[in-house]
Amino acid sequence: DIQMTQSPSSLSASVGDRVTITCRASQSISSHLNWYQQKPGKAPKLLIFAANTLQSGVPSRFSGSGSGTDFTLTISSLQPEDFATYYCQQTYSTPPELTFGGGTKVEIK
Amino acid sequence: QLQLQESGPGLVKPSETLSLTCSVSGGSISSSSSYWGWIRQPPGKGLEWIGSIYYSGTTYYSPSLKSRVTISIDTSKNQFSLKVSSVTAADTAVYYCAAQGYFDWVSSRWGQGTLVTVSS
Numbered sequence: 001d002i003q004m005t006q007s008p009s010s011l012s013a014s015v016g017d018r019v020t021i022t023c024r025a026s027q028s029i030s031s032h033l034n035w036y037q038q039k040p041g042k043a044p045k046l047l048i049f050a051a052n053t054l055q056s057g058v059p060s061r062f063s064g065s066g067s068g069t070d071f072t073l074t075i076s077s078l079q080p081e082d083f084a085t086y087y088c089q090q091t092y093s094t095p096p097e098l099t100f101g102g103g104t105k106v107e108i109k
Numbered sequence: 110q111l112q113l114q115e116s117g118p119g120l121v122k123p124s125e126t127l128s129l130t131c132s133v134s135g136g137s138i139s140s141s142s143s144y145w146g147w148i149r150q151p152p153g154k155g156l157e158w159i160g161s162i163y164y165s166g167t168t169y170y171s172p173s174l175k176s177r178v179t180i181s182i183d184t185s186k187n188q189f190s191l192k193v194s195s196v197t198a199a200d201t202a203v204y205y206c207a208a209q210g211y212f213d214w215v216s217s218r219w220g221q222g223t224l225v226t227v228s229s
Contacts, residue, residue, distance in 0.1 A: 001172065034215050036156075043205055043219035044156065050213065087156055091214035096169045098146070098158040098214055 002026050002090055006101035012109040019075040021104045023088035028068045032092035035064055035073045038103075039084045047086075048073065075106075083108055111136040113206050113220035121200075121227050127193040131206030131220060138187045139164040144209040145189045146216065147180060149202040157202075161209055162189055196227045 003026040013019050023033065031051040036044035046055045048064035051071060061076045075082055088101040117129035131145065138145060146161035160170035162180045170178050174193070182189040193200055203224050207216040 032213070036216075038156075043222050044216070045219075046215065046217050049215045049217075055217070089156075089216075096161065096214055097171065098161075098209075098216075100156040100158070103155045 001097055002029060002093055002099055004088055004090055004099050004101040006088055006104050008104060009102060010105040010107060012107050013078050014109045015078055015080055017078045019078050019106060021073045021086055023071045023073070023101050025069045025090055029090045029092035031067045032090055033066065033071045034089045034091060036087045036089065037084045038087065044087060082106065111208055111218045113208065113218060115204060115206050115220045115223040117223060117225070119224060119226060121196055121225060122229050123197055123227055124195055127196050127200060127225055129191045129204055129223065129225070131189050133187045138182065138189065139184045142211045144211060144214065145182065146207045146209045147191045148205045148207060148216070150205070151202045159191065198227050201225065201227045
């Protein structure tokens with residue numbers, strides 16, 4: 001099975017900062033990598049799919065990159081509403097085994 | 110706009126069976142472009158995919174839960190359901206249902222989630 005490792009597990013940042021979160025797969029997953037944002041008490045929300053495609057309605061300050069085993073989620077200028085936990089997820093496995101990374105909590109500095 | 114809503118008991122006794130239903134509105138569960146999935150999240154922890162079903166009844170399960178999980182679908186009611194047998198405290202979690210793309214498995218729409226506690 002494919003393991004997904006996110007780093008860091010948490011970070012502190014200020015409004016306006018550029019934030020980068022990484023996700024590493026235990027084997028190549030091509031571009032089958034998605035990013036979700038979750039706020040406390042809420043369901044996850046899809047931000048980016050296929051490694052770098054922004055979901056409709058998601059602000060352009062969010063971007064994704066990478067392929068193979070190494071992926072990055074970048075928030076170009078952190079806004080107050082971006083403080084949340086972010087999860088990566090691989091959807092490469094056949095038959096499907098939709099594994100998530102452990103999450104990265106973005107907190108206010 | 111597609112909406113999903115989980116329902117079911119919030120408290121289940123150890124060794125019993127957890128049963129949840131996801132009601133879909135704003136779209137057909139018989140859509141050829143969607144799988145329908147269950148994901149859970151223990152309190153304070155990360156997300157775990159449980160399994161998914163297609164309108165035809167084809168199912169896929171997480172290997173770690175496969176022996177205890179059954180997902181079914183009722184196209185006449187636009188609902189799909191989850192059963193987890195022989196539950197323990199480790200099955201205490203918020204359970205989410207989600208719509209997943211047929212070709213890419215992306216979970217684009219989620220229910221609000223429902224907390225299920227396993228306790229005597």
